[in-house]
Amino acid sequence: MMRLVQLGLIYGNLYEVSSPSMVARYNRALEHLTGRRTGLDAFHIDISGYSPEIGDEFGDELYLNPSGCNRQFILLSVEQKTAPLLNAKFSTSRTILRRFIDENEEQLFALSIRDCVVGELVNSIYSLTSPQDLFHLTTIHVEADTVGGHSQASEELADRIDRFMSEPDGWWDDVLIAEMIELSKHTGDIIRTPLALKSQGFEQGNFHTSHYGGLYVFRDARETACIAAGKLETTEGLPVKSVLSLEDRHEIADFLNRNALVELVYAQGSTRAVNILKQKLDFIVIDAAANSGENLLDVSRRDMRTLKRRYHGSLPEEYHAIEDVVRRLAAGQDVPWPQPDDPAYFYLLRSRNHRDKLLVNRLLAELTPLDFRQLFICHKDAFYAQYRIWSDAKKAYAAHFLAAEYMVDKAGTREELFGPEPGLDEEDDDYGFGRNMGPWGAIPRDDDDDDDDDDEDDE
Incomplete structure (x- = not known):
């Protein structure tokens, strides 16, 4: 560390x-x-x-x-x-x-x-004596x-x-x-x-807690749910419609869509999305190369292409599914909304711009652990836990990538990946002129310095 x-x-x-x-x-x-x-x-x-x-x-x-x-x-x-x-x-x-x-x-x-x-x-x-106690925290x-x-x-x-x-x-x-x-x-x-x-x-509306192995509590959503990072010993008495684990891909996908919490990465334009998805491909290749004992110091674009050719046949399904989307976007083809069975499904999503944007992106980061950048930005505790078990080659690559590519412009990178930052509770201010509107137009919001909030800039 x-x-x-x-x-x-x-x-x-x-x-x-x-x-x-x-x-x-x-x-x-x-x-x-x-x-x-x-x-x-x-x-x-x-x-x-x-x-x-x-x-x-x-x-x-x-x-x-x-x-x-x-x-x-x-x-x-x-x-x-x-x-x-x-x-x-x-x-x-x-x-x-x-x-x-x-x-x-x-x-x-x-x-x-x-x-x-x-x-x-x-x-x-x-x-806390049981998960039910979490719902008393209002x-x-x-x-x-x-x-x-x-x-x-x-x-x-x-x-x-x-x-x-x-x-x-x-x-x-x-x-x-x-x-x-x-x-x-x-x-x-x-x-x-x-x-x-x-x-x-x-x-305390919707939130994540590290208690009980990690829980996402969505009690203010249209259809309530509790999503556990692992399996809960008991789910009796939880006042939500659904109790899920991260393994319940279809159910989580349905929950996110029914509550209109997510959008496609390429919903706002294909050019930016192609660059984002290409970097996700790089991260997956780095994981495979590191597990094979490759030296990943000073990896250039040419080195990355060499690694992709060398390991292409053994890369996980997520890689090939994302690669197919990148090809179609680059060719100007329409790419329909993927199905939860698609290995790339959660890699292709990001939160819509709503009050729980940070929380949803944190959940997506746990569902896409090969994207170490999103894991670091959105769920640092999970990133640090993963980092401890990585090979030294992947640790070195990830650390130097984040220092060189993210830390120099954190706000710009977050906006590139996730869109504009959501406001806090002030986003619902209504003084009789409409939400977030005053007598002279929209109410300006000050930038919140250089913190992420939740996660949070927890560097």
């Missing part, structure tokens, strides 16, 4: 904690949440304040996520918002944390100057305050100010005035610098 670290393909874009004051502040927060302290002088943290170095020190990668259910967080700085979320148990967690920081950025900035902000993504259960509430309780003190001071201004005898209430003075020493001027954090619930 060190090759991935050196190329910035894992643990990249983390927030560095190296000054003694910041380390001390982190330790104060860590002890407040967990009763533990780190002995490290410097480390890196993700958007939630989790540090892989501290996780290794403790021998516990879930030290901020007990039972993998209610994620705790430590915010040293609002600059953490562009960092990935490591060891995410739910695909929605990073989105929720990012939105919470964005919506409270001014207050969090003021609070983090004084003290470390700590909190938790709170849901209605504290541990709304996630973010609870946060400084270790010293500045936000709570600010609310108490605001309440006393209201009493002072509204009660007839407030001006003569010495006890009330004394309480206000004492609280103001702790909070500062809350009139000029409000410290109250917005308490907001975030709905």
